[in-house]
Amino acid sequence: MIKEFFKNVSIYGILPVVGKFLNFLLIPLYAKVFAPEEFGIIELLDTLIFFLLIIASFEIPTALGRYYYDDKDIKYKSEIISTGLFLTIIITLVICAISCFFENTILLYYVGNTDSYILYRLSLLWLALMSINTYLSFIPRYDNRPKLYVIVGIISNTIKLISSLGFVVILDLGLPGVFYGYICGNTVSIIMYYFLSKRYIRLVFCFKYSNKILNYVIPLLPGVLIAGLWLPLLRWYAMLWFPLFVIGYYGFTSRLTSVNSIVHGAFGIAWTPMMFEKKNEIIVGDRIRQISGLVFIFSAFIGIILSLFSPELTLIIGSEKYVGCIRLVPFVAFAGTIKVLTQLRGFGPYISDKTQYISIIQVVSVIVCSLIFFTFKDLYGLYGLGLIAVLYELLNYLLCLFYTKKMYHVRLYYIWELVFILFFITSSVCIHFQSSLILRSLASLILFITTGIIVYRTYRKHISNFLRTCNLN
Known part of the structure; x- marks a missing residue:
């Protein structure tokens, strides 16, 4: 073993x-271009979005892993994967809509001002794409195709790096350029993961499997949300004092x-x-x-x-x-x-x-x-x-x-x-x-x-x- x-x-x-090496290359760029206060804004929004991602993904990929190996039949796998994908899309859209509705409140009490609304809206678009991308990325992993999973991830991270450099340095877009880079990387990744898993993805929603997934994740979700809440909470505590x-x-x-x-x-x-x-x-x-x-x-x-x-x-x-x-x-x-x-x-x-x-x-x-x-x-x-x-x-x-x-x-x-x-x-x-x-x-x-x-x-x-x-x- x-x-x-x-x-x-x-x-x-x-x-x-x-991936980490490419992300590591962005550190000198951000450190040279942005002041610590601007770095702080990026950190606050990044942390917020990763917390919202936990809610949007709803731990559905974990439930998929729990039940994926119960049956080797291609029809079973197709139905449970497609059901999980549509559940992810529905929940993600709801979370994005709620976040838009409370935009001013979140910016005022979490970031400390409402001037960053453009960055906030870009980060929500990134959230929607990242939620779908995260779910799709688990399919080749559970399907024992690690090499293809790795190749797609490398391509996605490379595009994220190149586009971030282009938006921040060449086009001089400042902080929004960071999120444009995130959006480009996730968009390409979604397209590639879809083609890898398209034999499983159909216009099917099975209520039997959706209930099975939800029964597994609902007891787990409060703890996962609390765990995800800890990082933005820690940053918020730091911002207070x-x-x-x-x-x-x-x-x-x-x-x-x-x-x-x-x-x-x-x-x-x-x-x-x-x-x-x-x-x-x-x-x-x-x-x-x-x-x-x-x-x-x-x-x-x-x-x-x-x-x-x-x-x-x-x-x-x-x-x-x-x-x-x-x-x-x-x-x-x-x-x-x-x-x-x-x-x-x-x-x-x-x-x-x-x-x-x-x-x-x-x-x-x-x-x-x-x-x-x-x-x-x-x-x-x-x-x-x-x-x-x-x-x-x-x-x-x-x-x-x-x-x-x-x-x-x-x-x-x-x-x-x-x-x-x-x-x-x-x-x-x-x-x-x-x-x-x-x-x-x-x-x-x-x-x-x-x-x-x-x-x-x-x-x-x-x-x-x-x-x-x-x-x-």
């Missing part, structure tokens, strides 16, 4: 690598640590279909612990390196205007690592059809973190923002882990994971006290040696089998 998982990762990983440029800092930090999202994206994309298709196998033996442990090593290693060298990376990729954000990097990187672990180890509610527990966990996490933020917001400043981001992901992780262990009695973690947590803390201390490049390089060398020892001691049997296979070939 580990071999199959990493084979899928090697294919699916190409898209996050290329910090200047707008702090949100720009957070946005820049998120994009800087997006290098680590390459790992998260590859593993997440490969894991979702496998979680449903092989749900009876992942709860047997030590498989899930071995897979998630290796994912943790990759994610933590990259996150710690990014944290240790964040001052240099910020100056290379951005400018001196963004140096103030480096204190956030260890926290955002660590939060991302915890998030991908939750996805891998917190599978219990999904495969047991107890998705209401996801909702309960998310509600508890948001309430606890909001109360802590309001209580201690004046004590820790920017560090408080980072700590809350980590605490939210940590609560989700621990609660999902508890349910999965109680439900399936599987081993999920290693004791050596505490070593990497210690390295994250060390990187944060180094940044806080502005340690020299030599000292931080020494810390990275120790990290490299420690990681090698842990990988060898934990996975030496798998390494030996892999080398033996290579010699035979």
Whole structure:
């Protein structure tokens, strides 16, 4: 199972690598062209749209994955896919209409002014296209056509990059040019995914399957909405007590640590279909612990390196205007690592059809973190923002882990994971006290040696089998 998982990762990983790299290329452009306050507006609207995307997509792709493998008949697959697509379109149009109706209210209380109405309307068009694109992108993944999925994704991201450069730099359209680029990329992607999946898509709407889909997603949706609400809520909290440029800092930090999202994206994309298709196998033996442990090593290693060298990376990729954000990097990187672990180890509610527990966990996490933020917001400043981001992901992780262990009695973690947590803390201390490049390089060398020892001691049997296979070939 580990071999199959990493084979899928090697294919699916190409898209996050290329996609994140292309998105990474936009960071210097945005940092040079836009002030931190303008970066803050982009971050606010991006976060809002991704939250609305959660509502618009209604977790229908997840339900599709749950029922896609129940029957191999082409007619069954066609009916359930087409029904899911029309449900997605209907819900998306409703969400866009409601968002248009409350345009002034949302702009005034979330962005802070109503001057950004053009950007807001462009972002809603992007939302509509992205919702349809997201649903269609799951079909080749569930249909075991990862290479075609990756090719379409690469083309889409390339067009997004080129069009963004054209609109922002050549045509000098400013902030609207960013969203024109998003719209172009998603439009091309929809067309290509449609041609990949057109044998399944028909003018069919089956009420039996729509009820089946809705019965699965409705208990799950409140938790997913709460999870999606957390990011815009965190930005809104920051806007209440910090200047707008702090949100720009957070946005820049998120994009800087997006290098680590390459790992998260590859593993997440490969894991979702496998979680449903092989749900009876992942709860047997030590498989899930071995897979998630290796994912943790990759994610933590990259996150710690990014944290240790964040001052240099910020100056290379951005400018001196963004140096103030480096204190956030260890926290955002660590939060991302915890998030991908939750996805891998917190599978219990999904495969047991107890998705209401996801909702309960998310509600508890948001309430606890909001109360802590309001209580201690004046004590820790920017560090408080980072700590809350980590605490939210940590609560989700621990609660999902508890349910999965109680439900399936599987081993999920290693004791050596505490070593990497210690390295994250060390990187944060180094940044806080502005340690020299030599000292931080020494810390990275120790990290490299420690990681090698842990990988060898934990996975030496798998390494030996892999080398033996290579010699035979």
